[in-house]
Amino acid sequence: MAEFLQFLFSGLTVGAVYALVALGFTLIYNASGIINFAQGEFVMLGGMTTVFLALAGVPLPLAAVLAVVAAVAIGLLLHRFAIEPARGADTVTLIMITIGASIFLRGAAQVVFDKRFHSLPHLFGTDPLRIGGAAILPQSLVVLAGATVIVVLLWVFIDRTLFGKAVIATAANRLAARLVGINTGHMIGFSFAISAAIGALAGILVTPITLTSYDVGTLLALKGFAAAMLGGMGYALGAVVGGLLLGLLEAFSAGYLSSKYKDVVAFLVILAVFFVMPQGLLGRAKVERV
Amino acid sequence: MSILQVERLSIAFGGVRAIDDVTLSVPRACVFSIIGPNGAGKTTLFNLISGVYRPAAGRVLLDGVDVSGFAPDRLARRGLSRTFQNLQIFFRLSALENVMVGRNRHETTNVIQDLLHLPAVRRQNRATREAALAALARVGLEADADKPAGSLPYGAMKRLEIARALASEPQVLLLDEPAAGCNPVETGELDEIIRAIVREGVTIVLVEHDMRLVMNISDRIHVLANGRTLTEGSAAEVRSNPAVVEAYLGTHNARGRAVA
Amino acid sequence: MARLIDSRYTPLVAVVFVALALPLIFPSPFYYRIGALVFIFALAVIGLNLLMGFAGQVSLGHAGFLGIGAYAVAIGPTHLGLPSWFCIFAGAGASALVAYVVGQPILRLKGHYLAVATLGFGLMIAIVLTNEAGWTGGPDGMSVPRLVLFGWPVHGSKAWYWVAAGTLAVGVALALNLIDSPSGRALQAIHDSEVAALVLGVRVARKKLGVFVISAVYASVAGSYLALLNGHITPDLAGFMRSIELVAMVVLGGMGSIFGSLVGAGVLVVLPQALTGFHDYEHMALGLIVMGFMILLRRGIVPTLGAALAGRAP
Numbered sequence: 001m002a003e004f005l006q007f008l009f010s011g012l013t014v015g016a017v018y019a020l021v022a023l024g025f026t027l028i029y030n031a032s033g034i035i036n037f038a039q040g041e042f043v044m045l046g047g048m049t050t051v052f053l054a055l056a057g058v059p060l061p062l063a064a065v066l067a068v069v070a071a072v073a074i075g076l077l078l079h080r081f082a083i084e085p086a087r088g089a090d091t092v093t094l095i096m097i098t099i100g101a102s103i104f105l106r107g108a109a110q111v112v113f114d115k116r117f118h119s120l121p122h123l124f125g126t127d128p129l130r131i132g133g134a135a136i137l138p139q140s141l142v143v144l145a146g147a148t149v150i151v152v153l154l155w156v157f158i159d160r161t162l163f164g165k166a167v168i169a170t171a172a173n174r175l176a177a178r179l180v181g182i183n184t185g186h187m188i189g190f191s192f193a194i195s196a197a198i199g200a201l202a203g204i205l206v207t208p209i210t211l212t213s214y215d216v217g218t219l220l221a222l223k224g225f226a227a228a229m230l231g232g233m234g235y236a237l238g239a240v241v242g243g244l245l246l247g248l249l250e251a252f253s254a255g256y257l258s259s260k261y262k263d264v265v266a267f268l269v270i271l272a273v274f275f276v277m278p279q280g281l282l283g284r285a286k287v288e289r290v
Numbered sequence: 291m292s293i294l295q296v297e298r299l300s301i302a303f304g305g306v307r308a309i310d311d312v313t314l315s316v317p318r319a320c321v322f323s324i325i326g327p328n329g330a331g332k333t334t335l336f337n338l339i340s341g342v343y344r345p346a347a348g349r350v351l352l353d354g355v356d357v358s359g360f361a362p363d364r365l366a367r368r369g370l371s372r373t374f375q376n377l378q379i380f381f382r383l384s385a386l387e388n389v390m391v392g393r394n395r396h397e398t399t400n401v402i403q404d405l406l407h408l409p410a411v412r413r414q415n416r417a418t419r420e421a422a423l424a425a426l427a428r429v430g431l432e433a434d435a436d437k438p439a440g441s442l443p444y445g446a447m448k449r450l451e452i453a454r455a456l457a458s459e460p461q462v463l464l465l466d467e468p469a470a471g472c473n474p475v476e477t478g479e480l481d482e483i484i485r486a487i488v489r490e491g492v493t494i495v496l497v498e499h500d501m502r503l504v505m506n507i508s509d510r511i512h513v514l515a516n517g518r519t520l521t522e523g524s525a526a527e528v529r530s531n532p533a534v535v536e537a538y539l540g541t542h543n544a545r546g547r548a549v550a
Numbered sequence: 551m552a553r554l555i556d557s558r559y560t561p562l563v564a565v566v567f568v569a570l571a572l573p574l575i576f577p578s579p580f581y582y583r584i585g586a587l588v589f590i591f592a593l594a595v596i597g598l599n600l601l602m603g604f605a606g607q608v609s610l611g612h613a614g615f616l617g618i619g620a621y622a623v624a625i626g627p628t629h630l631g632l633p634s635w636f637c638i639f640a641g642a643g644a645s646a647l648v649a650y651v652v653g654q655p656i657l658r659l660k661g662h663y664l665a666v667a668t669l670g671f672g673l674m675i676a677i678v679l680t681n682e683a684g685w686t687g688g689p690d691g692m693s694v695p696r697l698v699l700f701g702w703p704v705h706g707s708k709a710w711y712w713v714a715a716g717t718l719a720v721g722v723a724l725a726l727n728l729i730d731s732p733s734g735r736a737l738q739a740i741h742d743s744e745v746a747a748l749v750l751g752v753r754v755a756r757k758k759l760g761v762f763v764i765s766a767v768y769a770s771v772a773g774s775y776l777a778l779l780n781g782h783i784t785p786d787l788a789g790f791m792r793s794i795e796l797v798a799m800v801v802l803g804g805m806g807s808i809f810g811s812l813v814g815a816g817v818l819v820v821l822p823q824a825l826t827g828f829h830d831y832e833h834m835a836l837g838l839i840v841m842g843f844m845i846l847l848r849r850g851i852v853p854t855l856g857a858a859l860a861g862r863a864p
Binding site for chain 2: 724727728730731732733734735736738739741742743745746747748749750751752753754760764806
């Protein structure tokens, strides 16, 4: 039981990060139809920028804020100089552009920062809490709470504000949105900004536990993408569910089966889901119109 | 015996019954038209018959064999092909190559032979090309054979789809709005093309909004409204049926004027 | 000129010509190595282009097959005492079998789902290669015994330059044959409209599987050659970045252009070599190049040039 709880918590913690990355994928996908493979780099940028600002003597809370601002700025630049000029290109081309951006950002991080692993101080220290025999790091709870707050804020924003409604309209039908006067270009830029902020926050929250380095983005992007697809691409709730599920899958297969092959198990489950439910867990089946 | 039978076919999308309990029977080597206002379910019915959608209930029989739930390629190999309302042209290929793809089910070389370009492949390519040219000629597009398919005018693309389907040598050919985008002259040509196809023993099932064409060419007309059968009969019977006129006029369908 | 690019066996003639001409201008033997790398990558890229550019099925895990081919010529001779040349074929056979088995379920997926599935597949191969250290040497990789053909040890960049050039010529010829055949037409049809191909009776699933297997064999042979050329391999060869590199080569050169595959492989093999002096900035430059080409020449180098030349022709 203690073991089960241990795996449950570590799964939820990692899953929360995956969920936030998947949410970033979803926001951009809904606004633009683009899969942004540079999503993982935002997580890296959040963690690394905070680390290096803190090392330079900037107080930690301010460093974190600045890191989020930096990530948002990079997200906007990415949209302005890489995505907008390629409007109308086909899917594979757009995927390659974002992958190019991801390689670039990783390369830049390697030059601007360094190639070592870094950590941040835990918010409430490193003494584990004892819950049902399992040892839980307080930072795990911080990650979970932070992810929850982000998801709730995002939901309130999208559900309650006019701007949020415009986001929904753009996601539902870009052409129709444009016809009723929504500037869909701004919506896409906005989605990059929000996604970058969410990614950076995830990076800052989880760095004390998982450490960070210039190249952590790739694997996070892959996992986040898989999680978003698992939940059903384009569904914010699906992204959260998919992320948590993927984290749990990994934690439990690492714990009970093989820590070496946890990723293999996770991907096999995802594939199995695709075959049974080709639209993901929460996605609605689309009827192909011919 | 009829070549194509549809028995109590139904399908629903998100609670809306797009096709609801439709039964029809198509005699061999005739033109059987399906008409109805926009949204009546004509294309959905085509998608069900050609295996693009799986029916929720009911059966489809092709030449007396129950083919319900067969995949489209399996149906095509049994002799049922179709064209599309929203064009499905192979834009990467030339007009001729489009039609050559229609010969695919008659081509016998395997992928290893294809890789090695053995003499069998060369012979196959020649035979396919000739058959495809003949099919293009049947729709009057032989002069456009080497043009990129995407460069053809809309009406020509519609006919290209017919040629492509003919090349697969179907017993039953479903035509989804072949006259859309055609001027009166082209529609007249289309009339001739369809009659020639039927003379060769192919059964045509036609969905079309051009009522003049439909009334001229059809042996039987099946009328759908809101996914259900409204009536069926000869052109004269359908034209004089007040329910049909009402179905069209009641839907604010501009094209409905053609019926009256 | 545009017609020259269109005509059927032109890419084959080009490969032979380039392979024969390049040594005349190589300033040092080091360049044979780069030439060999270009040819080997071009081989893998042509296979992937058949899958992506012609059949329209994306694969973000194709380096997995590079890995299978590479480890076949490493593990076979080292652990099983098999001759290297045989292991090239065995690796290709294994890749074909894996592609056949994996392809059946995976190729039913479309678009982004196919992307995730192939990506996951590549990742799994890399994970297995990393974890089965007893066989593969783990993350540090293993050394690859030299290839001996008819008592003649194939070693050195020069030998591999010619072996790779010859194999590439065969690969190009086979690809060109395939394109101009019933299977090739069917694949291009599937790319444009799967449903239209289906209603004409094309066995879409079987055709996709066929081209997936073929592309896997191309990648596997390329992987074997890379391993034999370098003499040492690590699981990175099968990793995500390698897969991306292959896709980038396809897209950069031009989807659906065999000629483009050669150009794409050439550009992305030569450029990093040219940038080795700026080692720290290599990734930044690579990322910028990929982004720049994709934004400015989104149809790929060769199709864009072809269209420009055709537009200028009377």
